Amino acid sequence: MINLPGKKSLKVLTKLKKLNGDYFDPYPFVHSNKGNGCYFQDLDNNTFLDFSSQIASNPLGYNNPELKKLIKKYSNIHPIKYAGQDFAIEEHLKLLEELTSITPKNLNAAFLINSGAEAVENSIKICMRKNENAKFGLCFKGSFHGRTLGALSLTQSKQLYKKNYFTVPVKVLDYSEKAVEELEKLLKNYSSGEIAFMIIEPIQGEGGYNIASKKMIQDLRKITKENNIPFISDEVQSGMGRTGKWWAIQNYNIIPDVMSAAKALQVAATISNRKMFPEPGAISSTWGGGHKLDLALGCKIIQIIKKQKLLNNINNQGKYLRKRLQELNLDKISNVRGLGLMNAFTLPNEKLRNDLVIECLKNGLVLLGCGHESIRLIPPYIIKEREIDGAVNIIEKSYNKIVKSGFKHTGQICNYMNCVKSNT
Numbered sequence: 001m002i003n004l005p006g007k008k009s010l011k012v013l014t015k016l017k018k019l020n021g022d023y024f025d026p027y028p029f030v031h032s033n034k035g036n037g038c039y040f041q042d043l044d045n046n047t048f049l050d051f052s053s054q055i056a057s058n059p060l061g062y063n064n065p066e067l068k069k070l071i072k073k074y075s076n077i078h079p080i081k082y083a084g085q086d087f088a089i090e091e092h093l094k095l096l097e098e099l100t101s102i103t104p105k106n107l108n109a110a111f112l113i114n115s116g117a118e119a120v121e122n123s124i125k126i127c128m129r130k131n132e133n134a135k136f137g138l139c140f141k142g143s144f145h146g147r148t149l150g151a152l153s154l155t156q157s158k159q160l161y162k163k164n165y166f167t168v169p170v171k172v173l174d175y176s177e178k179a180v181e182e183l184e185k186l187l188k189n190y191s192s193g194e195i196a197f198m199i200i201e202p203i204q205g206e207g208g209y210n211i212a213s214k215k216m217i218q219d220l221r222k223i224t225k226e227n228n229i230p231f232i233s234d235e236v237q238s239g240m241g242r243t244g245k246w247w248a249i250q251n252y253n254i255i256p257d258v259m260s261a262a263k264a265l266q267v268a269a270t271i272s273n274r275k276m277f278p279e280p281g282a283i284s285s286t287w288g289g290g291h292k293l294d295l296a297l298g299c300k301i302i303q304i305i306k307k308q309k310l311l312n313n314i315n316n317q318g319k320y321l322r323k324r325l326q327e328l329n330l331d332k333i334s335n336v337r338g339l340g341l342m343n344a345f346t347l348p349n350e351k352l353r354n355d356l357v358i359e360c361l362k363n364g365l366v367l368l369g370c371g372h373e374s375i376r377l378i379p380p381y382i383i384k385e386r387e388i389d390g391a392v393n394i395i396e397k398s399y400n401k402i403v404k405s406g407f408k409h410t411g412q413i414c415n416y417m418n419c420v421k422s423n424t
């Protein structure tokens with residue numbers, strides 16, 4: 001059992017909590033540079049098995065030899081960052097070539113930017129620019145699209161994120177097959193030209209790892225196509241192979257008009273057909289397409305996923321993980337779900353959920369919450385069966401402890417109980 005936070009981590013966390021401009025609830029450890037594969041060590045030499053992958057942004061685990069070699073190549077270069085939309089660097093082109101090799105054929109160009117929220121922001125901007133009569137966009141209950149004001153207007157998962165912030169006009173559809181009817185009804189009251197875009201996460205991330213049905217996505221796509229409403233798939237969390245296909249929307253056999261990507265790509269991208277992008281100057285950013293190392297890492301990550309055929313591993317290990325979790329057959333664990341290595345299960349309430357994440361952490365397994373009562377399991381793409389067995393054993397052991405009547409966490413860790421909520 002690990003006593004968390006350890007002494008060295010606590011020192012850093014205490015100072016960080018005072019200076020950080022957000023009352024944040026970090027996990028009760030501080031990363032060292034040590035680690036290997038799906039395991040990492042904190043400053044106090046505690047070892048953890050990572051089933052959070054830095055919120056899906058670290059797809060290949062720790063100290064990957066090929067990525068380390070690449071980082072070394074860039075270690076003696078200055079500047080490492082360029083104003084990439086105005087001053088070209090080769091890494092910009094190389095990443096775009098690699099990225100467009102894995103996107104559906106008609107999505108043949110991408111605008112690179114810094115964060116997932118900005119990728120979403122630019123996705124809606126390019127749609128709005130195309131249609132001068134548009135008055136509002138469409139998004140879904142439970143969605144998370146980021147926190148810049150445009151992206152936040154679309155985010156519906158938790159009201160905490162939105163209070164007092166001005167928004168872009170949107171109408172919110174149910175995240176279910178009911179949305180089809182709702183959209184049909186809307187189209188009776190508004191002309192399709194008044195709708196700038198529809199944005200959807202094929203699998204909702206922060207909002208609870210809810211998986212849209214095939215019928216829902218295919219029917220919505222049919223209507224948006226018939227009515228010329230651009231369809232945006234937000235792939236910031238679900239893209240780059242996480243679901244066993246390069247893009248989650250490919251599990252639905254449809255092609256969107258626009259995709260937003262980030263996290264595992266190391267930079268962010270608004271991806272669409274060349275013709276969707278507006279005139280020069282309409283979208284830009286100083287650092288967009290300009291961080292040599294990040295661009296090179298994104299490019300290499302795609303190459304490694306291809307070379308090591310990791311999409312197969314993602315599919316196989318995802319199935320194995322869900323099977324192992326279902327076999328546990330634990331009373332209070334329900335709705336084991338997922339695609340590839342984007343998985344979750346649900347507990348009866350938030351307290352039990354938080355208790356389980358913290359107890360697993362004390363036993364060396366890092367998990368993340370999502371929604372109000374669910375837990376995400378998003379290990380690196382290189383995960384092996386025996387590591388999944390290790391994680392499932394920790395979950396079972398921790399579960400048996402937290403469901404006992406009168407169970408309570410004690411000690412320093414109680415100051416870090418909210419970390420599991422992860423707001424991204």
Ligand SMILES: Cc1ncc(COP(=O)(O)O)c(C=O)c1O
Pocket residue numbers: 115116117118120144145146147201205206234235236237238262263423424
């Ligand atoms: C689906 C989705 N869209 C957008 C974002 C925002 O990305 P970022 O935190 O990089 O701004 C996230 C972050 O978790 C996300 O999951």
